[in-house]
Amino acid sequence: MEQIKQQISEIQDELQESPKDAQLLNELGVGHHMLGEYDKAVEAYQQSLAQDPDNFKVHFNLGNTFYEQKNIEKAVNHYLNALDIQPDYVPALNNLADVYELAEDEERALELFEYITKIKPEDPMGYFNLGNFHLRCNNTAEAGRCYKLAIEQDPEFYEAYNNIGFILKHLQEYEEAISYFEQCLEIAPDYEPAKRDLAACKEALADA
Known part of the structure; x- marks a missing residue:
């Protein structure tokens, strides 16, 4: 915790010299998020996006912070923004699928989990996450099939x-x-x- 606070202090010192540095502002947001200072994280991410609006990773980070604040609509919007810029960004696809599942929109969640395995067919994590989804839905046969596909990619x-x-x-x-x-x-x-x-x-x- 103290190390994160020290890093934030160092970033703030750097921002005195370069107040519009989008990367530094993103790193500041990450630090505040890790400390649970979500309002400060949102402010830092928004300032970063003001300088670099097409940075999909900042949209993703901001979506995560809004999710922690239970502001699901804004979280979804920023995950979608990230995907508009980088359509195959798997972390945003995964988190968006998780949000849809929590909202009991299982059809859209399944569509995204399956889409990940199609765009990243050699990534075992995609099959594993799809298997976990099927397991949560008590679809054990399909879950087992997905886990075996994950093992095929990574024994x-x-x-x-x-x-x-x-x-x-x-x-x-x-x-x-x-x-x-x-x-x-x-x-x-x-x-x-x-x-x-x-x-x-x-x-x-x-x-x-």
């Missing part, structure tokens, strides 16, 4: 192994679930969710 994606194991555990397919939890823990030995569920599956088999 070290231990969270995807864990999530497949989680699905199998709840289907009471304990032996197969154990296999996936063990694969997860081979990659990430300290991953607590997999350790807990692995133990639970072994216990369930012992009690069968």
